[in-house]
Amino acid sequence: MDGHIDDPRAEELVAVIAEIRQRVRARNPNGLAPGNLPLPDLLPLLHARDAAEAKVASIGTVNPRPAGLKNSLIQSVKRMVARALDWHVREQVEFNRGVMECVQASLEVLNEYKQTLSAIAGDARELRDIRDHWAEWHRGWEQKLTHTEIQFLRSVSELQAAFQHRVTLMDANYREQMKAQHTEFEHAMERQSEDIHQRFWDDLARIRTEYELLIHSELRLVRQRASLARAVEHAPQSAPPEFANVDWLKFAEKFRGSEDDIRRRQQMYALRFREHAPVLDVGCGRGEMLQVFRDSGIAARGIDSNTDSIALCLANGLEAEQADLFAYLSALPDASLGGVVCCQVVEHLPPSRLPEMIQLVHAKLRAGGLLAIETPNPECLAIFATHFYLDPTHRHPIPPALAGFYLEETGFGRIEIERLSPAMESMPSLAGLPEAFRDQFFGSLDYAAFGIKLG
Numbered sequence: 001m002d003g004h005i006d007d008p009r010a011e012e013l014v015a016v017i018a019e020i021r022q023r024v025r026a027r028n029p030n031g032l033a034p035g036n037l038p039l040p041d042l043l044p045l046l047h048a049r050d051a052a053e054a055k056v057a058s059i060g061t062v063n064p065r066p067a068g069l070k071n072s073l074i075q076s077v078k079r080m081v082a083r084a085l086d087w088h089v090r091e092q093v094e095f096n097r098g099v100m101e102c103v104q105a106s107l108e109v110l111n112e113y114k115q116t117l118s119a120i121a122g123d124a125r126e127l128r129d130i131r132d133h134w135a136e137w138h139r140g141w142e143q144k145l146t147h148t149e150i151q152f153l154r155s156v157s158e159l160q161a162a163f164q165h166r167v168t169l170m171d172a173n174y175r176e177q178m179k180a181q182h183t184e185f186e187h188a189m190e191r192q193s194e195d196i197h198q199r200f201w202d203d204l205a206r207i208r209t210e211y212e213l214l215i216h217s218e219l220r221l222v223r224q225r226a227s228l229a230r231a232v233e234h235a236p237q238s239a240p241p242e243f244a245n246v247d248w249l250k251f252a253e254k255f256r257g258s259e260d261d262i263r264r265r266q267q268m269y270a271l272r273f274r275e276h277a278p279v280l281d282v283g284c285g286r287g288e289m290l291q292v293f294r295d296s297g298i299a300a301r302g303i304d305s306n307t308d309s310i311a312l313c314l315a316n317g318l319e320a321e322q323a324d325l326f327a328y329l330s331a332l333p334d335a336s337l338g339g340v341v342c343c344q345v346v347e348h349l350p351p352s353r354l355p356e357m358i359q360l361v362h363a364k365l366r367a368g369g370l371l372a373i374e375t376p377n378p379e380c381l382a383i384f385a386t387h388f389y390l391d392p393t394h395r396h397p398i399p400p401a402l403a404g405f406y407l408e409e410t411g412f413g414r415i416e417i418e419r420l421s422p423a424m425e426s427m428p429s430l431a432g433l434p435e436a437f438r439d440q441f442f443g444s445l446d447y448a449a450f451g452i453k454l455g
Contacts, residue, residue, distance in 0.1 A: 048103075262288040265421070269341055269372065270296040272450065276339030276370040282325050282361075283345035287313035290320065303328050326353070329360040337364045343374040346403075347394050354398065355406050362410045365453045371412060373403055374420070374448040381441050382423045382430070403449040412451030419444035 270292050273279050277299040281289045284302025286309055293300035301319040304310055313320035325345075340361045346354050361371050376383050378397035400417045407415050423442045424430045430442050 262286075263292055266292050266343070269293075270298060272372065273298055273300075273339045273341065273370060276368075278337060279339040279341060280337050280364075281320075282329075282340060282342040284313060284318075284320055285309050285344075287316055287318045287320060289341060289343060290318045291316070294318065325357065326360065329357070329364055332364045334363050335366040335369075337361075337369060338366060339370040339372075340365060341372045341374075343372075344376075346373055346398055347375050347396065349395065351396060355410070358406050358410045358412075362412065362453055367453055367455050369453045371407070371451050371453070372448055374446060375403070377419060377444050377447040379441070379447075380423050380443050380445055382427055383445055386427075387445060400447050400449065403447075407449060407451040411454055413454045414450075414452040416450040417447055418450065419447045421445040 266289050269289065273293070274296065279293060279298060279300040281293075281300055281302035284290055284304050285306075287302065290300055290302050290313065301321075302313060303321055303323040303325060304313075305322065305324060307322055310320050310322040342357075342361075346357070349357065358371070358373075365371065375398055376387060376394075378399050383397070400419075404415050404417060421444055423445050424438070426445070427442075430438055433442065
């Protein structure tokens with residue numbers, strides 16, 4: 001072997017190793033790692049190992065003679081000699097291999113040491129950089145601290161000067177401020193006092209109005225009773241009715257409603273009876289219906305069994321008289337009336353007398369005459385809880401279907417049932433019920449049955 005390398009790849013590898021070596025030496029000309037730590041040069045060991053391996057690999061492969069018979073004979077002899085000496089050189093070969101493995105292991109360990117030293121050098125450089133950075137930061141902090149102390153002392157000086165200036169102005173400004181605050185406080189007290197006085201007078205005016213309304217109501221009752229006393233002096237006396245001790249005028253005012261409210265609800269009868277005069281109001285009470293007819297220009301008169309009610313009607317200039325409805329109707333000429341209205345009366349009659357009353361009315365009406373019967377509506381369950389039994393003289397309710405049946409059987413036609421006074425208006429809690437259920441069982445508190453006398 002002459003030491004010349006003919007393999008192009010081997011030549012390329014040698015060139016690459018040479019270039020790497022130059023770069024390493026350029027970065028570490030003194031053979032030092034970062035941080036000025038010396039690093040061992042392992043290239044001589046690598047070269048020695050490579051040469052030994054090349055030498056071992058070339059055994060038996062180098063043939064300086066040209067090919068031919070002579071060379072073949074010589075090579076055959078060499079192979080025979082090599083096989084004959086194999087037992088003698090076997091241990092030497094194994095030894096050589098062991099030495100090469102030891103060299104390879106040493107190279108690997110040394111390379112690891114080299115890497116470790118390089119890492120230690122890098123850590124040392126970082127520590128040095130940290131120390132340098134800390135020193136630089138400390139110098140900057142000291143400078144900032146000095147600057148801050150100067151600014152602080154300057155600010156303290158300025159604050160002291162401002163404080164002294166404010167102290168000098170305090171006496172004059174303090175008096176002005178206290179005077180202004182006192183004036184503002186007085187104005188606030190005046191406003192508060194005015195507000196309290198205004199609320200007091202508003203409450204006083206409200207209470208005065210309430211008392212005036214109460215006094216007016218009581219005076220009206222006193223005037224009514226005085227009128228009743230004068231009218232009763234010349235009115236025929238009748239036997240005392242049931243519950244004679246009860247003030248029925250006060251009862252009607254409290255539970256039925258005011259006269260103005262009743263007149264407002266009864267305006268619908270004026271439209272119905274405009275062509276059916278003269279009209280008889282059976283059970284006229286305080287005369288609200290008679291006043292509605294009078295205001296509408298409809299001739300009407302009324303009867304009632306209560307002496308106080310008739311006296312009140314007469315005092316108001318209404319045509320009314322105290323009478324029993326059956327006796328009065330029986331005494332009238334047949335076909336002498338154009339219309340009969342009976343509001344909140346039939347529920348006071350015994351059950352057997354309602355058909356009798358309807359028959360009497362039918363006889364006294366002329367052909368085409370109109371009968372209207374208004375009474376509590378038992379289809380509305382609410383009347384049994386809050387309305388019907390408030391009047392102790394109520395006997396029993398009359399269902400609309402029964403009233404219509406009585407009218408039809410007596411000879412009335414064109415029968416109409418009109419439901420009045422929706423329960424939800426006086427009982428808003430019913431709005432929470434389902435609409436269909438509410439309409440069927442909690443619809444109207446009252447109803448009116450209308451019938452026309454047929455020919």
